[in-house]
Amino acid sequence: MAEQSHLLMPRCLNAAGFLFGGQLLAWLDETAGIVAKRHAQMNVVTVAIDNMYFKSGAKLNDTIVLIGRLTYVGHSSMEVRIDTYAESLNGIRTMINRAYFVMVGTDEQQRPVEVPGLIVEGVTQQIEWEAGKKRAQLRKLRKNEGY
Numbered sequence: 001m002a003e004q005s006h007l008l009m010p011r012c013l014n015a016a017g018f019l020f021g022g023q024l025l026a027w028l029d030e031t032a033g034i035v036a037k038r039h040a041q042m043n044v045v046t047v048a049i050d051n052m053y054f055k056s057g058a059k060l061n062d063t064i065v066l067i068g069r070l071t072y073v074g075h076s077s078m079e080v081r082i083d084t085y086a087e088s089l090n091g092i093r094t095m096i097n098r099a100y101f102v103m104v105g106t107d108e109q110q111r112p113v114e115v116p117g118l119i120v121e122g123v124t125q126q127i128e129w130e131a132g133k134k135r136a137q138l139r140k141l142r143k144n145e146g147y
Contacts, residue, residue: 002034006064008086018057019064024084024097025052031068032080032101039070039078040105040115047077048102050135056096058086065093071100072132076112078103079132100135 006012006027014020029046036044058064065085072079084097105115120129 001067001069002031002038003068004031004034004066005087006066008058008060008062008064010060013060018059019062019086019096021054024064025049027064027066028082028084028097028099028101031066031082032103035068035070035080035082036078036101036103036105039073039118042105042107042113042115044078044103044105045110046101047104048139050079050100050102050139052097052099054097056086056094058096061089063087064096070118071128072136073115073118074136075114076104077136078105078115078118079135081128100132102139 004027008019012020012023032046033044063086065087066082067085068080068082070078071081080101080103082099082101083095085093086096087093104112107113118129120126
C-alpha cells in the first residue's frame with residue numbers, strides 16, 4: 001500500500017481551473033509504481049492503465065490524496081487500484097478518480113520476471129481479487145483481439 005498527498009497549485013491546473021488530467025495521471029503512475037515495487041522488491045514498468053474513471057474535479061488549494069493498493073497478482077504482472085480524493089481545507093475528502101494500473105516486474109534487461117504472490121486476507125480483499133482476475137482475463141482477451 002502507498003499513500004501520497006499533493007497540494008493542488010496553479011501549475012497543476014487546466015485552462016478551466018481544475019486539476020489537469022495529465023498531472024493526475026503522472027501522480028497515479030508514480031503511486032502504482034511504488035505499490036508494485038514494494039510488493040515485488042524489484043523494478044517495475046507500467047504496461048496498462050485500466051478503468052481510468054474521473055468522478056469529479058479538484059480545485060486550487062485542495063490536497064490531492066492518492067491511496068494505492070495491490071488487488072491482483074499474476075505470474076509477472078500486478079494490478080494496482082488507486083483511489084484519488086480531493087481534500088478540502090476542512091479535511092473532508094471527496095473521491096475524484098479511481099484507476100487500475102497493470103505493472104510488471106522486470107530484471108536488469110527490462111524482461112518480465114516472476115513476482116511474489118499476494119496473500120489475500122478477508123472478504124473485501126477476496127472480492128477485489130476475483131474482480132482483478134476477471135479484469136486480467138478481459139485484458140488478455142482484448143490483447144488477443146488486437147486491442
